[in-house]
Amino acid sequence: MKVSRIVANVAASDIAAAQSFYRDILGLEPLMDFGWVATYGSSETMQVQISFASEGGSGTPVPDLSIEVDDLDEALHRMQAAGIAIEYGPADEPWGVRRFFVRDPFGRLINILQHQS
Numbered sequence: 876m877k878v879s880r881i882v883a884n885v886a887a888s889d890i891a892a893a894q895s896f897y898r899d900i901l902g903l904e905p906l907m908d909f910g911w912v913a914t915y916g917s918s919e920t921m922q923v924q925i926s927f928a929s930e931g932g933s934g935t936p937v938p939d940l941s942i943e944v945d946d947l948d949e950a951l952h953r954m955q956a957a958g959i960a961i962e963y964g965p966a967d968e969p970w971g972v973r974r975f976f977v978r979d980p981f982g983r984l985i986n987i988l989q990h991q992s
Contacts, residue, residue, distance in 0.1 A: 881923050882914070883940055885981055892980035900953045901942065931976075931986065935963055938976060938986035947973050947989035954987075967991065 887893060890913050897903045903915035928937045944950045951965055954977050962984070964975030974988035 878923055881925055885939075885979070885983055887981045889980065895957070896959075896979050900957050900959075901944075901950070932970070933966065933968060935976065936984060939983040940979075941986040941988060943988050943990070945989065947975070947987065950987050950989075951975060 885893075890908075890911070893913055893915065894905075897915040898905060904917060905913065906916045907914040926941070931937045947965065951961070954961065954975075959977050962976040962978065965973060966975070967973050971991050972988045973991055974986055977985050977987065979985050
C-alpha cells in the first residue's frame with residue numbers, strides 16, 4: 876500500500892473566511908468548493924508528511940498546521956498588511972528554518988516557515 880495524499884481538515888463555521896487567508900494571503904489555489912467544504916492547495920507536487928510533536932520547538936506550542944513558503948518575508952508582509960497578529964517570530968531556528976506563527980480565521984495556530992540555505 877502507498878499513501879497518495881494527506882488532507883488536513885479544519886472545522887470552520889464560516890467557510891468563506893478560508894478564502895481570504897488561504898487563497899488571498901497565502902496564494903493557495905481553490906481546488907474544490909461545495910459550499911459546506913472548500914479545499915485549497917497547489918498544482919505543484921508536494922511531499923506527503925504528518926508530524927507528531929510534544930512541543931513546537933524553541934518552547935512554542937505545537938502548531939496545528941505548518942506551511943512552507945519560498946519567500947518568508949513576503950508571507951510576513953502579507954500577514955501584516957492583512958492585520959493578522961504575529962504570535963511568534965519571525966525567528967531563525969537552530970534546526971535551519973526561519974518561521975513565524977499566526978492564527979487563521981478559525982483560531983488554528985499556523986507555523987509559516989522557510990528552510991534556510
